[in-house]
Every structure is written in C-alpha cells, then in structure tokens.
Amino acid sequence: xxxxxxxxxxxxxxxxxxxxxSFRFLExxxxxxxxRYAAEILxxxxxxxxxxxxxxxxxxxxxxxxxxxxxxxxxxxxxxxxYITEAxxxxxxxxxxxxxxxLIPQIVSKGNPTVVAMLDAMRTVTDSVEARLSSAPAAAAxxxxxxxxx
Amino acid sequence: xxxxxxxxxxDLTTNIQRRLSDCERRVFRRHKxxxxxxxxTAWTGWLYIxxxxxxxxxxxFKEWYGTIESTVGDKVVLRIFNAADYSSFVxxxxxxxxxxxxxxxxxxxxxxxxxxxxxxxxxxxNLSAPVNPKKLGPKGxxxxxxxxxxxx
Numbered sequence: 561x562x563x564x565x566x567x568x569x570x571x572x573x574x575x576x577x578x579x580x581x582s583f584r585f586l587e588x589x590x591x592x593x594x595x596r597y598a599a600e601i602l603x604x605x606x607x608x609x610x611x612x613x614x615x616x617x618x619x620x621x622x623x624x625x626x627x628x629x630x631x632x633x634x635x636x637x638x639x640x641x642x643y644i645t646e647a648x649x650x651x652x653x654x655x656x657x658x659x660x661x662x663l664i665p666q667i668v669s670k671g672n673p674t675v676v677a678m679l680d681a682m683r684t685v686t687d688s689v690e691a692r693l694s695s696a697p698a699a700a701a702x703x704x705x706x707x708x709x710x
Numbered sequence: 711x712x713x714x715x716x717x718x719x720x721d722l723t724t725n726i727q728r729r730l731s732d733c734e735r736r737v738f739r740r741h742k743x744x745x746x747x748x749x750x751t752a753w754t755g756w757l758y759i760x761x762x763x764x765x766x767x768x769x770x771f772k773e774w775y776g777t778i779e780s781t782v783g784d785k786v787v788l789r790i791f792n793a794a795d796y797s798s799f800v801x802x803x804x805x806x807x808x809x810x811x812x813x814x815x816x817x818x819x820x821x822x823x824x825x826x827x828x829x830x831x832x833x834x835x836n837l838s839a840p841v842n843p844k845k846l847g848p849k850g851x852x853x854x855x856x857x858x859x860x861x862x
Contacts, residue, residue, distance in 0.1 A: 561853065561854055562855075563854060563856070563857065564854060564855070564856045565857045565859075565860070566857070566858075566859035566860070567859060567862065568860070568861050568862070569862050570861045570862065571862060572862075584764065585764070585765075585766040585767065586768075587767075588754055588767070588768050588771070591768055591771060591772065592750075595747075595750065596747075599743050599746075603739065603743075606739070607732075611732070613729060613781055614729045614730070614735065614780050614781050615781055618777060618778055618779050618780055618781060619777065620777070621775040621776065621777050621791075622775060623772060623773055623774075623775045624771075624772035624773075625772070626769060626772045626773065628766055631859065637854070642855050658855075661857070664860070665860055668860050668862070669860075670862065675862065679862060
C-alpha cells in the first residue's frame with residue numbers, strides 16, 4: 561500500500577568517486593547535509609499535496625538510501641495515496657495518472673532551487689570531507705612518530 | 711525485528727474537533743523536524759572497533775524517520791522510527807542503557823513541552839477562522855508501488 565519513490569544523486573556519487581579516486585561510503589557530515597535537504601524537499605511535497613482529512617499527507621516520510629549510494633526514498637504508507645489524482649482529472653482506475661507520479665518528479669528536478677542548493681551543498685561537503693581524509697593519514701603518522709631522545 | 715518506534719501523543723485540550731490547519735500543521739512539522747534532527751545528532755559517535763577500514767558506517771543513522779498525525783486536532787501524535795532491525799538493542803560501549811530510550815527520554819523532556827505550547831498558541835490564534843469538520847473515509851488495501859529512482 562502507498563508508494564515509494566527513490567531519489568538518487570548519481571552526479572554526487574560520481575563526484576565523490578572522482579575526488580576520492582575510488583568508491584567510498586558517505587561520511588557522517590555528508591549524510592547530515594543530505595538529510596537536511598531531504599527533509600526540506602519532503603516538506604515541499606507535503607505543501608503541494610492536496611488535503612482533505614490530512615491522512616495521506618501525514619503518511620509521508622523519507623529515509624536515506626542504505627545501499628552506499630547518495631540519495632533518499634520518499635515514501636507514503638497511506639493505503640490510498642497511490643490513487644490520489646489532480647482535482648477534476650480521470651481517476652487512476654480509469655487510466656488517470658496518480659498525482660505522486662507527476663508531483664514528485666516536478667519538485668525533485670533541477671529546476672527547483674532547493675535541489676540545486678542540495679547538489680551544491682553535497683559537492684561542498686564532499687570537498688571538505690576529502691580534505692579531512694587526505695590530511696588524516698599525515699596527522700596519524702605525526703601522532704605515531706616516536707618522541708623524546710632528540 | 712527489533713526496530714525502534716517512539717511515540718509521543720500530545721493532548722492539546724483545545725477541543726477544536728477538526729484536523730490541524732495548514733499553518734498549525736507547519737508548526738507541528740517544524741518541531742517534528744527539530745526532534746528528528748536532535749535524535750539523529752545524538753545517534754552518532756560510534757567507535758566501529760574491529761570494523762575494516764572503508765566499511766560502511768552510520769548504517770542505522772540512515773534508517774531514522776518520523777511522521778506526524780494531525781487528523782485529530784485535539785490529540786496530535788508524533789512518531790519517530792528506526793527501521794534498522796537491531797536499532798532497539800544498540801547501547802554505548804560500557805553501558806547497559808538502551809541508547810534510543812536514553813535519547814528519547816531527553817528529547818521528549820526538552821522538545822515536547824515547547825511543541826505543545828507553540829501548537830496550542832497557533833490553534834488559539836486560528837480559533838476564529840471558519841473550518842469545516844472533516845471525517846475520515848473508508849480504508850482500502852493494495853500493494854506498495856515502487857517507482858524507478860529519479861536520477862539527479
């Protein structure tokens with residue numbers, strides 16, 4: 561019941577692999593940035609969702625992708641959410657398009673300033689994580705260097 | 711399954727007999743986002759001793775999510791979940807205290823009273839606005855539809 565709509569930031573995965581030189585999982589700072597924007601995008605979807613009782617709108621949530629790639633899944637577990645259509649349009653049973661199939665791609669698009677900001681922020685945080693990771697081995701080596709008897 | 715499901719029901723005692731209006735719900739949602747962020751922020755700092763370098767970390771961090779129930783304006787419900795099937799067993803090294811319970815106790819004490827106060831204030835502000843009472847429709851059943859991912 562309901563629906564699940566994954567959003568994959570493939571361009572960020574490519575950027576991270578290129579910067580790192582190989583695949584690596586997301587670090588906590590990157591997850592936190594992604595999480596903040598996923599929440600913001602979900603709120604935009606909720607604001608555009610038609611409301612009568614608010615049951616289906618209250619059933620929206622998101623989780624971050626757990627397969628090592630960058631992205632999140634927008635889900636709605638309301639048992640009739642997939643049948644909701646734009647007002648005065650054909651019902652899903654009669655071949656109409658479910659609202660989530662038009663609304664979510666419309667909001668999660670590169671024309672949305674929030675999405676653009678998310679992609680920018682993800683690249684920025686990737687850069688800062690890479691800077692930290694590349695300086696970490698040097699710092700660890702300094703810490704291991706024997707002291708005294710100079 | 712040992713997932714986390716933390717529920718907080720806030721009785722607003724406002725007797726409005728309707729769902730929350732959009733602006734009231736936004737107040738509720740803002741608090742939900744804050745609470746979820748507080749839980750996620752507290753769910754960090756794991757040591758990962760013995761885990762190979764480069765292995766995935768923060769797995770259960772990704773599984774936190776929250777929902778709000780605003781269909782009955784007098785009693786609003788906040789639900790915070792963690793879908794990782796071991797999340798309800800997680801505890802800090804050297805401690806027997808279940809981590810989500812510790813976090814939830816702190817978060818509830820710190821965040822629920824301001825949530826209730828802000829929401830009550832917003833409801834009182836909107837009391838004079840005309841709103842039709844809504845009833846829930848009958849529930850049906852179907853399978854979850856899974857779409858192909860949007861690629862950005």
